[in-house]
Amino acid sequence: MPKAKESVLEINLGNLAHNYRYLRSKLDKEVKFMSVVKAHAYGSDSVVIAQKLQELGTDYFAVAYVEEGVRLRENGITLPILVLHPQFHNFEEIIEHCLEPNIYSEKILRTFIEIAEKQKQKNYPVHIKLNTGLNRLGFDQPELDTVFELISGTGSLKVASIFSHLAASEDWKEREFTLGQIDLFRKMAWQLVENLGYEPLLHICNTSGVINYPKAAFTMVRSGIGLYGYGNDENVDPYLKPVGTLKTIISQKRNLEKGATVGYNRVFKVEKPSVIATLPIGHADGINRIYGKQKAGVFVNGKYAPIIGNVCMDIIMVDVTDIDCDEGDEVIVFGGPQHPVDFAEAGGTISYELITGIQRRVTRKVIPE
Structure with a gap:
């Protein structure tokens, strides 16, 4: 599957079909x-x-x-x-x-x-x-x-x-x-x-x-x-498959020395030499400020990268110090290695609010069954 070149919500119709059939299997045919x-x-x-x-x-x-x-x-x-x-x-x-x-x-x-x-x-x-x-x-x-x-x-x-x-x-x-x-x-x-x-x-x-x-x-x-x-139950969720996967990319990497600060209000202070990645997605896209300050994170090349500082309108910054990555690499916000429920709960909210809040300026890409 081609990698993301921008912020994109992939809509997997195969997963939709799986969920529909699973739920129907719980019911009498009539x-x-x-x-x-x-x-x-x-x-x-x-x-x-x-x-x-x-x-x-x-x-x-x-x-x-x-x-x-x-x-x-x-x-x-x-x-x-x-x-x-x-x-x-x-x-x-x-x-x-x-x-x-x-x-x-x-x-x-x-x-x-x-x-x-x-x-x-x-x-x-x-x-x-x-x-x-x-x-x-x-x-x-x-x-x-x-x-x-x-x-x-x-x-x-x-x-x-x-x-x-x-x-x-x-x-x-x-x-x-x-x-x-x-x-x-x-x-x-x-x-x-x-x-x-x-x-x-x-x-x-x-x-x-x-x-x-x-x-x-x-x-x-x-x-x-x-x-x-989403089954609203940790015992049911494994039988269902999230339809949406939110992806973005690394726009820029930056090396920072100890003592540098990141983002608005300087709420994150670098405690050791670090590498920061900037991603083109923010609260105007539905990734709200509740996910900032290391409460939630994303996956870069299969590894977890916490969101640092305040979430900006169009941008988030993540710590990729220990991750082998480059500008243009794909980032998974939720879906794939990170269940959307886990991402939502990290920010103190529910999956409903997270997935319905992804704004229309995020490109939709349909993955057929």
Whole structure:
């Protein structure tokens, strides 16, 4: 494989396919699979990822906002797309592009019914979000009668799915709470189903739910982070393969004598003669200041090089004193010898924040299956 010539995020579609097949293997064959491709497919490339997942046989997609769904439609994605957090002003655009809104409040429901009726829609697919304890979006149990009354009072909508979101499915210490969420979801969902007279898809399991609570798969599951290679569990991570590998290069090497300082605010002081390498990547690319001051590091020719000093906007400096390297050599920030989870934890954050924060000015390179 050619070496990096700039800062680049490699997107490995073979790893994506591996993760998809692994997660599907945990489910009964009749359970449908919703692939979450919000936030540029967790920091990679939503179009490339969705096209591959459509080819692999996923049943549904989920995005956060309408513009994400429109981009998929404009690039050949024909499967149903759930918009998880639609806003009022987007409703006409949702219908125009055959997207499916999450209905999470009475005001959202009334407004969407009004627009759907004006456009003479019949049985337009919507998804009803139930709040079972995460307390972000969704209807509480006392609101379900109103939900049913509004939906039964119009022919413009049809419920495609009823769903909720687990708050701590990766944390076994919260098992009792999670089982309570699943039980409440079952009760609330069936309260709606019995009144509707038909059975929409039901889903509450996220990636950790798929792995830890497979009996709660109902008729569909949603997976985001697992598709990209992260299981939120050190026992599961070995079975998944990170889709993204972030690489850069050495721009310059510099020999420094004892007593010299490196970077802004002179926060790193050289204690012995050292060799420093400058890399063309910084907090404007998503490698934030939390990784500086030797908290995290990169791999240069297979050896660990700590990040020294403060992370700059476009540059980081690493200590390569004991590493045989030269200007132009490839550097692996995460992926390969360094799992992204380890890099994120070194900075005191989580893999979600790290991978979704890689900015668009970093070149994306697709590695086919």
